[in-house]
Amino acid sequence: MVSKEKIELLRQKIDEADAIVVGGASGMSAASGFVFYYQEDDVFRRMAGGLAEKYDRHNMFDLFYDRRPSRGEQWALMLRVIHYIYECYTGETYTDLAELLKGKDYYIATTNQDAQFYRVFPAGRITRIQGDWRYWQCSRPCHDEIYDNKEKVYRLVREIMDDALPDELIPRCPHCGKELAPWVRGYTFLEGEYYQREMKRYLDFLRANSRRKVLFLELGVGMMTPMFIKEPFMNMTYQFPNAFYATVNPQHAIIPKEIARKSLAISDDIAVTLKQLLGKSTAGMKAFDAKEAFNPSRVY
Secondary structure (H helix, E strand, O other), X not given: OOOHHHHHHHHHHHHHOOEEEEEEOHHHHHOOOOOOOOOOOHHHHHHHOOHHHHHOXXXXXXXXXXXXXXXXXXXXXXXXXXXHHHHOOOOHHHHHHHHHHOOXXXXXXXXXXOOOHHHOOOHHHEEEOOEEEEEEEEOOOOOOOEEEOHXXXXXXHHXXXXXXXXXXXXXXXXXXXXXXXXXXXXXXXXXXXXXXXXXXXXXXXXXXXXXXXXXXXXXOOOOOOOOOOHHHHHXXXXXXXXXXXXXXXXXXXXXXXXXXXXXXXXXXOHHHHHHHHHOOOOOOOOOOOHHHHOOOOOOO
16 A cells, blocks of 8 residues: 555645646556466466467467467467457556546556557547557558558457468558558557657647646556656656656656656555545455566566
8 A cells, every 4th residue: 555645745746737647558557457468367378378388488478479489370369469458348547547637638658559548548648659459560561551450350360270370361461462560569660650640749748738837647667668658757857847757666666866856656556556546445456466477587
């Protein structure tokens, strides 16, 4: 449980803020129970099928990065993950955050690719820094377009046989014939017109509020890609005269000494913290255990 003093300070900063910039990362989803990326849970076992035992992998990240699965097996994994993203529940951290931000001027920058923010927030207030599993792009890429994949995912996931998608069914670019790829950050991630439009919207919001009382609220941002949210939030807090930085993360709630007087670190569970901020009961809640979910030998 977060101390009463810290909860009161953060609630005060939220109430006083002219604008709130939320940085949401994987910790937001993990706190809502989506831990199959890092942990061997029932969801991972269901999606991995026989591939978990075949390649001795125990979470989706490690299986994704394993070079041994065939292209058909890799596509089976991707299709199952995307199908799950369409079908899964909406995490309470997201609905609680929406309640907390109600009536406020806010913007959300996220490195998450699971589209949970889109379930409760308007698309015009979100920038996806690392893409979105619900879209495909050319793997080359030969052109500047992304494709909504829902219909094809639902069709192709039924075609998986022995934990692999038949090679002849692997989706291909309609222009050059190369394989399609998920529109998520990687070596060929497409930062074209669609991406640039979202980034411009985010940057315009930052510029418009740079002199105002702005709260940078960082939720679940770790050290795998600190350059996208964590480091910019710290730098803007240092540069903006009326900014305040709050980070909530059971594992990586870090504050540089240069902004210590303008910051608050909460090294606790995000789901519990949001409930406390809303004055809701936390009775019966199992706090997210970072030591249980994360592999200490990896950087997330």
